[in-house]
Amino acid sequence: MSRTDLALSASRKRKLRDGAKLLPVIGAFLFLSPIITVFTGPLSLFGLPLIFIYVFGVWLGLVLAARAMARRLESR
Amino acid sequence: MLSLNALIAASLGYALLLFSIAFWAERRARAGRVGWLRSPFVYTLSISVYCTGWTFYGAVGSAARNGFEFVTIYLGPTLVFIGWWWLLRKLLRVGRAQHITSIADLISSRYGKSTTLAVLVTLLAVIGSTPYIALQLQSITLSFSVFESGGNANLTAFWVAAGLAVFTILFGTRNVDANERHHGVVTAIAVEAVVKLLALLSVGVFVVWGIAGGPAEIFAKAPPEMLRGDRIFSARWVSLTMLSAMAVITLPRMFQVIVVENSDEKHLATASWAFPGYLLLMSLFVLPIAIAGNALLPEGSNPDLYVLTLPISQGQDNLALFAFLGGFSSATSMVIIAAIALSTMVSNHIIMPLWLRFSPPRPETSGDVRTILLRSRRLSIAGILLLGYLYFRLTGGSGALASIGLIAFSGMAQIIPSLIGGLFWRGATRTGALLGLLAGFALWAYTLFLPSFEGAFILSQAAIENGPLGLAFLTPNALFGLTGYDPLVHSLFWSMTFNISLFILGSIFSTPRPLERIQSSQFVDVFRLDKATGSYLVSRSATSEDLFTLAQRILGTDPAQRLFSEMARQQGKASGLPDATDELVQTLERELAGSVGAASAHAMVSQIAGGGTVSVGELMKIADETAQIMEYSHQLENQSHRLERTAQELRAANAQLTEMGAQKDAFLSQVSHELRTPMTSIRSFSEILREEDNIELPEAKRFLGIIQEESERLTRLLDEILDLSHLESGRGQLLLEPICLQDAIEKSLTTTSALLEEAGLEVRKTLPENPVIALASFDRLAQVFINLISNAVKYGRGRPPTLEITLEISGEDAIITVADNGPGIAAADRKKVFEKFTRLSEANLAGSAGLGLPISREIMRNLNGDLTLLTSRHGAVFQVRVPLA
Structure with a gap:
């Protein structure tokens, strides 16, 4: 493996770790900041209230992102 | 409608199934065929013990009353698990490296294996968990009462508690493993996790697509205020999320399944997304069920039982039975794991220390201790379930129980500052943890726990409403005048404020013991453990402070001081300790090797950095022994x-x-x-x-x-x-008296006048007119002068021969000079003058034994004066010094 590859892989690994650390921060921001009030309006989508879609959508997004990262972190 | 008998039969059958699964898993594990028993998914499912009967039934109840708020109880754990890289990973590693058996053990171990902290955390865990266990018993009896209103709730609760005790004792205390893993229990819990998830999903699907025509129809029935923004985002929303995030780590049962029962750290990677996914599924249908219950069921129905009553109202007996089993699973799994976790704590930190202290000293084999340990675990399990049952009996299904879940959460959350601080802050000390925990728990008890009894326990109703003794600023729900907040938020704010402040201040203003310092690096630097050798990478994890302590202990204070200040100078530091560089470590190791041998030195230096197999106690002993040897x-x-x-x-x-x-x-x-x-x-x-x-x-x-x-x-x-x-010899003490020196000189001249005349010596005297009084012996002093004069007569043959005698006062002494004008004394002979029997030259008078000068000098010394020979160009000059009176 050449030097560039090593540097690249080290950098990728670090970015992955940074991502794993960043994920809960993003989650906390989306759930625990006033940004949530933006989605509490009386709007609805496919009969579902916007807040319902927002909370469960973000939740699902976090789960999928965590899964992707966990798999990559695990494979190393 | 299901009959009670059918219900009991189903419960017993389900229980039997769990027993068999646990038994089978246990046997399989014992045969070494763990296989999928240790898969990451079993681990994830076992963590779902977080969802208790309170959440299974109560989440819907909470949604029916407070709308979206219920979701916070799941969002907190979600954030913690997707953030596993921050905290859980480290927690697991520490738990494994330190063989941690419970949350109390973790806190105690981190702060220098403190017994006080272990007992404190254990007691608080029992206090917080007992009502929680009672709550589970209540949820089971409530669910029975749905089917058979006339049933005896107490009897039901008793049999449930007894059955759970038997199960827990059977599968929770089979062995006293060092790793405290219980394969049978964990497998049964995993099965229960599947059952409760499927039960809730089934009810949800039935409600959304069976009763209503889809989600849109359900949400159309929702009251508009249920999803209003100001009801969602508030201080309570944030507090509840954070509270559940903290509780998912510190609740005894959660710590048990996440840390203690974990068999492979890699499983955490899977749980990090699978557990949040599980929680997502568990909460997906909560809101629709709540809305449907509110809309369809008669006014006054208990929202906490919508999960059961909705299927029953629609005539779906099998679904209701399934839901019942789901609730049953949630409640029983919580009680089983909580009982195991608490019994471990109680028996390890309270019963065993007491037993070891009070049992008569006799040679114990390990088997004896094992038996005692197992017995104390079993007794603890029975005791804890009995306590839960009694609590249930005494509070008797009051409404107060409903809030007990969150109260328990905030009680156990008080451990968080000490836990997080212990994992990430080297400076955290036992004193800080103790102060923080005590303050946090005290404020939690005062502002939340005691008021929850509504005047029935310690705090009276009046005291809760107006403050004890009418002191308004001490009102439990408005402490120090902080009003207008939800009681939970209010309590969390004050307890955490005091907890964190005292933890930090206490840590800063106290000095950790050596054991604490070593444990702190074991915890904080756990990831620096070298996987291959099991030893720590010394250079980066050791602090120069620790190394200095070690050096002091072995080399002694001064040499250590010298060594370290020398190293600091080399590193270009004007003052303070040097950085813990490789060089420092090597130098120190070499220095120590000189005292204790290379192997021990390396072991010690590595040990200071943490890790290794030598116990800290042993290390300290080595250090002490070495110090003793050094001393010898x-x-x-x-x-x-x-x-x-x-x-x-x-x-x-x-x-x-x-x-x-x-x-x-x-x-x-x-x-x-x-x-x-x-x-x-x-x-x-x-x-x-x-x-x-x-x-x-x-x-x-x-x-x-x-x-x-x-x-x-x-x-x-x-x-x-x-x-x-x-x-x-100094034996002849001379009698000293004031005498006149002129008289002594005159007397000696008179005595020697014949000699002087015979030799034709001319005497010149220079004496002061006033009498000079000295403290001496007249006769002896005269003897000295006579000696000197006769000496001058014998040797001082000038032309014409003269003798000069002068008397002067110099300071406190009188100086008498006796000088002749003879040939003088050769430089080489000066020293010999005062030696006995010395004749300076042949030109002496026959018959002199030469003792005159030595005697004279001895006399003068005995008179506190002296006799010396001055150097001069002409003749011999002797000087007599005698102190004045």
């Missing part, structure tokens, strides 16, 4: 130094003695020579007188004159020798 060898060294010195002194003394012996020999030969001369004369003349008959009278008289003269000389010589030895 130091003493030995001192002693040999002393001996060396003594030997040197002895050698010097010996040399002196030899010299003195030689001197004495010389003296004796001199004395005998001096004595022989007159003796020879006396003998020869007396022989002549006796043997010659015809001696003429004048001739005979001349001979007799010589004999007399020689005898007198002999007598004088002997007197002088006696006098000198008397003076030298």
Whole structure:
């Protein structure tokens, strides 16, 4: 493996770790900041209230992102 | 409608199934075929013990009352698990490295294996969990009462508690493994997790698509205020999320499944997304069920039981039974794991220490202790379930129980500052943790736990409403005048404020013991453990502070100080300790190796950095023993130094003695020579007188004159020798009195006037007119002057011969100078002047034994004065110094 590859892989690994650390921060921001009030309006989508879609959508997004990262972190 | 009998049969059948699964898993694990028993998914499912009966039934109840708020209880754990890289990963690693058995053990271990902290956390865990267990019993009896309203709730609760105790004892105390893993229990819990998830999903699907025509129809029935923004985002929303995030780590049962029961750290990676996914599914249908319940069921129905009552109201008996089993699973799994976790804590930190202290000392085999340990675990499990049952009986299904879940959460959350601080902050100390925990728990009890009894326990109703003794600022729900907040938020704010502040301040203002310092690096630097060797990478994890402590202990304070300040100077630091660089570690290791041997030195230095197999106690013992050995060898060294010195002194003394012996020999030969001369004369003349008959009278008289003269000389010589030895030994204390020096000089001149005249010596006196009074002995001083004058008469033959005598006062002394104008004394002879029997030249008068000057000097020294020979160009100048009166 050449030097560039090593540097690249080290950098990728670090970015992955940074991502794993960043994920809960993003989650906390989306759930625990006033940004949530933006989605509490009386709007609805496919009969579902916007807040319902927002909370469960973000939740699902976090789960999928965590899964992707966990798999990559695990494979190393 | 299901009959109670069918319900009991289903419950018993389900219980039997769980027993068999646990039994089967246990046997499989014992045979070594763990296989999928240890898969990451079983691990994830076991974590779902977080969802208790309270969440299974209560989430819907909460949604029916407060809308979206229920979701916070799941969002907190979600954030913690997707953030596993921050906290959980480290927690697991520490738990594995330190063989942690419970949350109490973790806190205790981090803060120097403190028993006080372990007992404190254990007691609080029991206090917080007992109502929680009672809550589970209540949820089961409530669900029974849905089917059979006339049933005896207490009896049901009792049998449920008894059955759970049997299950827990059977599968929770099979072995006392070092790793405390329970495969049977964990597998049964995983099955229960699947059952409760499927049950809730089934009810949800039935409600959304069975009763209503899809989600849109359900949400159309929702009251508009249920999803209003201000009801969602608030201080309570944030507090509840954070509270559940903290509780998912610190609740005894959660710590048990996440950390203690974990068999492989890699499983956490899967759980990090799968558990949040599980929680997502668990909460997906909560809101629709709540809305449907509110809309369809008659006014006054208990929202906490919508999960059961909705299917029943639609005639879906099988679904209701399934939902019932789901609730049953949630409640029982919580109780089982909580009982195991709590019994471990109670037996490890309370019963065993007490038993070890009070049991009669006798040789114990490990088997004995094992039996005791198992027995104490079993007793603890029974005790904890009994406590839960009694709590349930005493509060009797009051509404107060409903809030107990969150109260327990915030109680156990008080451990968080000490836990997080312990994992990430080296400076956290036992004192800080103890103060923080005590303050946090006290405020939690005062502002939340005690008021929850609504006046029935310790705090009266009046005290809760208006403050104890009417002190308004102490009102539990409005402490220090903080009003307008939800009681939970209010309590969390105050308890955490005091907890965190005291934890930090206590840590800063206290000094950790060595064990604490070592444990702190074991925890904080756990990821620096070298996987291959199991030893820590010393250079980066050791602090120079720790190394300095070690060095001090072994090398001694001063050498350690020198070594470290030298290293600091080399690193370019003006003051303070050097950085813990590789170089420092190596140097220190080398230094220590000099004292304790290389292997021990390396073991010690590595140990200070954490890790290794030597226990800290052993290390300290080694250090102490080494210090003792060092002390001994130091003493030995001192002693040999002393001996060396003594030997040197002895050698010097010996040399002196030899010299003195030689001197004495010389003296004796001199004395005998001096004595022989007159003796020879006396003998020869007396022989002549006796043997010659015809001696003429004048001739005979001349001979007799010589004999007399020689005898007198002999007598004088002997007197002088006696006098000198008397003076030298210091035995003859001279009587000191004020005397006039002029008189003493005149007296000596008078005495020697005949001599002076005979020699034709001219005397010149320079004496002050006023009498000079000195403290001396008149006769002895006169003797000295006579000696000096006769000395001048004998040797000082100038032309014309003169003698100068002067008296002066110098400071507190009188100085008398006696100078002649003779040839003087050669430089080489100066030293010999005061030696005994020295004749300076041949030009002396026969008959002088030469003792005059030594005697004179001895006299002057005995008079606190001195006699010295001054250097001069002409003649001999003697100076007498005598103190004034």
